[in-house]
Each structure stands twice: as structure tokens, then as C-alpha cells.
Amino acid sequence: MSFNDPISDLLTRIRNAKLAKHKYVDIILSRMAKDILEVMKGKGFIQNYLVNTNKRTVRVFLKYSKKRESVIHNLKRVSKPGQRMYLGYKNILPVKDGLGTAILSTPNGVIDDEKARKEKVGGELLCLVW
Numbered sequence: 588m589s590f591n592d593p594i595s596d597l598l599t600r601i602r603n604a605k606l607a608k609h610k611y612v613d614i615i616l617s618r619m620a621k622d623i624l625e626v627m628k629g630k631g632f633i634q635n636y637l638v639n640t641n642k643r644t645v646r647v648f649l650k651y652s653k654k655r656e657s658v659i660h661n662l663k664r665v666s667k668p669g670q671r672m673y674l675g676y677k678n679i680l681p682v683k684d685g686l687g688t689a690i691l692s693t694p695n696g697v698i699d700d701e702k703a704r705k706e707k708v709g710g711e712l713l714c715l716v717w
Contacts, residue, residue: 598662605657622697675709687717
């Protein structure tokens with residue numbers, strides 16, 4: 588299987604698993620995927636993830652409320668391979684009035700929008716999660 592955008596693949600697999608109300612989903616292992624999942628875990632959008640280096644996959648455990656509603660309402664890929672989007676720290680706005688988060692790739696690593704504004708660092712806007 589050949590694909591050009593592993594970040595879109597990650598977001599699509601999580602979105603499809605959430606809609607099907609699966610407990611977990613397997614994603615192709617990459618450093619960028621691990622970094623994005625770490626930010627999502629820190630923000631409380633997923634429960635946890637486990638890395639399986641033998642199969643080169645990451646198992647992501649999705650987080651649901653007591654009524655079995657997903658904590659993630661939507662995921663959106665912003666910067667695409669054909670059109671990259673870069674933002675300075677002053678231009679990073681809160682997502683859904685602070686209910687969501689923007690994930691950026693910066694010189695300091697993959698971080699969320701709050702941390703980017705606090706550290707005064709901009710970068711490539713990878714995706715939005717709310």
C-alpha cells in the first residue's frame with residue numbers, strides 16, 4: 588500500500604474508528620504519528636497508545652464518555668502536501684473557542700497551540716482536533 592500523506596491517513600483512521608465506535612485502531616508507525624498522538628493524549632482526546640515495533644504499528648485506544656460518545660468530535664487536516672500552511676505564534680488562534688486544539692510542527696517539536704503561544708514559536712499547522 589502506497590500513500591503520500593501519513594498524517595491524513597492517521598486522522599482518517601481515527602475518524603473512521605470513532606464513527607464505528609471501536610475501542611482501538613491500528614495506525615502505521617512513524618515518528619510524526621507518535622508525536623501527534625502524544626499531543627492528543629496530553630490534551631485528553633485519546634486514552635493511550637501502544638507501539639508495536641515488530642509490526643510497525645501503533646494501537647490507539649480511543650476515549651469515550653459514559654454515554655459512549657466520542658471525546659473527539661472532529662479532526663481536520665490543515666497543511667497538506669500540496670499546500671503547506673505556516674503560522675507565526677501571533678497568528679495561532681484558539682480552536683472552537685478553546686474547546687479544541689491545533690497541532691503544529693515547530694522547531695521545538697510537535698506541540699499544541701497553547702504551548703506554541705506560550706513559547707512564542709510558530710510553525711506548520713498540521714491539524715485541528717475538537
